Amino acid sequence: MKYHLALGRKIDLDGIDRDAQLGKCPRHVLRALRDRLNATVHAPDGEAISSLDKLRSKISSKPEHWAAARKLSEQVSSGDVIYCTGEDIGIPVAVLCGAKPDRPKIVVYFHNIDRPRGRVALKLFGLANRIDLCITNARLQYNFLCEYVGLPETRVCMLPEQTDIKFFTPGSTSPQKRRQTIVSTGLEKRDYKILAEATKNLDVDVKISSFSKDAVAVAKAFPETMPENMSNRFYEWPDLVQLYRDADVVAVSLVDNQFCAGLTSMLEAMACRRPVVITRTHGLVDYLALPGIVKAVNPKDAKGLQEAIVQLLKNPQEAEAQAQRGYEMAVNHHNSEHYVDVLVEKLRSF
Numbered sequence: 001m002k003y004h005l006a007l008g009r010k011i012d013l014d015g016i017d018r019d020a021q022l023g024k025c026p027r028h029v030l031r032a033l034r035d036r037l038n039a040t041v042h043a044p045d046g047e048a049i050s051s052l053d054k055l056r057s058k059i060s061s062k063p064e065h066w067a068a069a070r071k072l073s074e075q076v077s078s079g080d081v082i083y084c085t086g087e088d089i090g091i092p093v094a095v096l097c098g099a100k101p102d103r104p105k106i107v108v109y110f111h112n113i114d115r116p117r118g119r120v121a122l123k124l125f126g127l128a129n130r131i132d133l134c135i136t137n138a139r140l141q142y143n144f145l146c147e148y149v150g151l152p153e154t155r156v157c158m159l160p161e162q163t164d165i166k167f168f169t170p171g172s173t174s175p176q177k178r179r180q181t182i183v184s185t186g187l188e189k190r191d192y193k194i195l196a197e198a199t200k201n202l203d204v205d206v207k208i209s210s211f212s213k214d215a216v217a218v219a220k221a222f223p224e225t226m227p228e229n230m231s232n233r234f235y236e237w238p239d240l241v242q243l244y245r246d247a248d249v250v251a252v253s254l255v256d257n258q259f260c261a262g263l264t265s266m267l268e269a270m271a272c273r274r275p276v277v278i279t280r281t282h283g284l285v286d287y288l289a290l291p292g293i294v295k296a297v298n299p300k301d302a303k304g305l306q307e308a309i310v311q312l313l314k315n316p317q318e319a320e321a322q323a324q325r326g327y328e329m330a331v332n333h334h335n336s337e338h339y340v341d342v343l344v345e346k347l348r349s350f
Contacts, residue, residue, distance in 0.1 A: 002080045003039035003347060004104075005030060006072060008065065008088040010043040025237040026164035030085065032340045037347060039083075044068040060091045060121035069093045073100060080104035081350050083343070087113050090131070091121050098130025105350040107133040109159075112259040114144040122149055133346060137161045138260045139286045157346060160287075161263050162339035165331050167237075168271035171245045178205075180313055183247035185209040185240065185268070189261035190221045191279070191299070192232075195253040198306035200227035204248075204313070208232040209240055244272035249312045249319070254279035256299045263287060266294065267334050270326035275319040277308045293326050 013031040020027040034041055044064035053066035069092035076082065076097055082104050084090030090108030097104055108131050113122070121127065127149075134145050135157045145156045182199055184192070187210040199206050210221070211234030222232070235243055244250065250269035252262040260283050269276050270293075280288060280296040288296045295312065297304040312319040 003037040004080060004082045005034055005039050005041045006082055006084040006089045006093050007043040008086050010045060026167035027336060029162060029336050029340050033343055036344050042068060042072050047071050059124060060117055061088050065089050066092045069096045073097045076104040078102040078104060081347055082106050083347055084108040086111055094127050094130040095125045105132045106130060107347060109135045110141055114141055114258050133157060135159050138283050140258050140282055159342055160334060161260060161267060162334050162336045163267040163271050163330060165271045165335045168241060168268045170273035173246050174242060177246050180204045180248045181246050182206045182309060183243055183250050184252060185265045187217055187221060189254050189257045191253045191255045192221050193223045194300060194302050194305060195251055196223045196227050196230055197302040204229060206230040207243060209235040209243060244269050244274055247274045249309050250274050250276045251309060252278040253305060254281050256281045257283050259283040267330050270330040273323045273327040275312050275323045276326060292322060293329050
């Protein structure tokens with residue numbers, strides 16, 4: 001078999017690997033997957049966009065995804081396996097490559113397909129008959145693929161999310177740290193208004209890393225006026241690791257959602273052996289099932305969030321014990337190496 005990785009956007013995997021070896025950033029699992037499979041990497045790269053690409057993009061993905069998938073379809077046959085890193089590129093690949101008489105095997109990682117456009121695309125394009133294996137990291141997405149799409153469980157794989165435990169590691173706090181610190185990271189489905197309400201009267205620094213040029217997204221997540229003890233800025237990767245290490249508590253405040261928003265931040269914090277308070281969402285149900293790993297609170301519950309944070313701040317031994325359990329979970333069950341091993345096994349099974 002010949003293996004192909006279809007990406008939704010161009011990623012400099014070799015450049016990331018060079019920086020990772022210098023400790024400048026975490027490793028990228030796609031680099032390891034590419035090397036293990038000797039795979040060819042494909043991504044949108046300025047292909048000519050047709051009127052049909054534009055028309056199809058009104059249903060799913062972007063025109064450049066359809067153009068890239070069309071180019072890939074000319075290169076593959078029954079002796080090929082394509083792994084699509086998301087539904088953005090996966091749906092066009094399944095439609096165009098899956099229509100070939102000698103079609104390749106197609107595997108798609110679904111992040112958040114249970115949405116109106118996703119439902120339409122799945123039915124309209126008959127994707128149940130064109131995708132050989134669906135992979136997801138969220139139980140609700142898994143159930144949706146089995147129940148709505150009607151896929152047997154043998155064609156759907158639940159793959160727990162990963163983090164680079166060689167980059168996100170425990171360490172000492174900064175000598176500049178002056179008082180207890182609450183850390184939060186990310187922007188997707190975040191609710192920093194609730195975090196602000198929960199912490200504005202606490203004697204703590206609240207440090208957030210969620211820089212974005214998307215003013216609408218920032219305005220939606222943050223309060224109009226930031227409390228004096230709250231700050232938000234961009235942190236380079238090494239600085240982000242130190243930010244986690246400086247945290248007395250990592251608080252991941254979310255609006256409810258059907259996928260795994262907030263999971264990356266949770267795993268990074270756990271890998272740095274810091275205690276986590278996180279919003280209990282439908283998308284995170286599997287990851288919050290084991291007791292004692294994190295403290296979970298309900299969406300929009302500022303009081304509950306404050307109580308969970310204060311409980312950990314006032315009880316450092318409890319916080320340290322929770323952090324240790326979370327650390328062991330991240331290291332043993334959510335490391336990059338295991339994640340790549342599972343993907344390689346699945347792709348080689350065809």
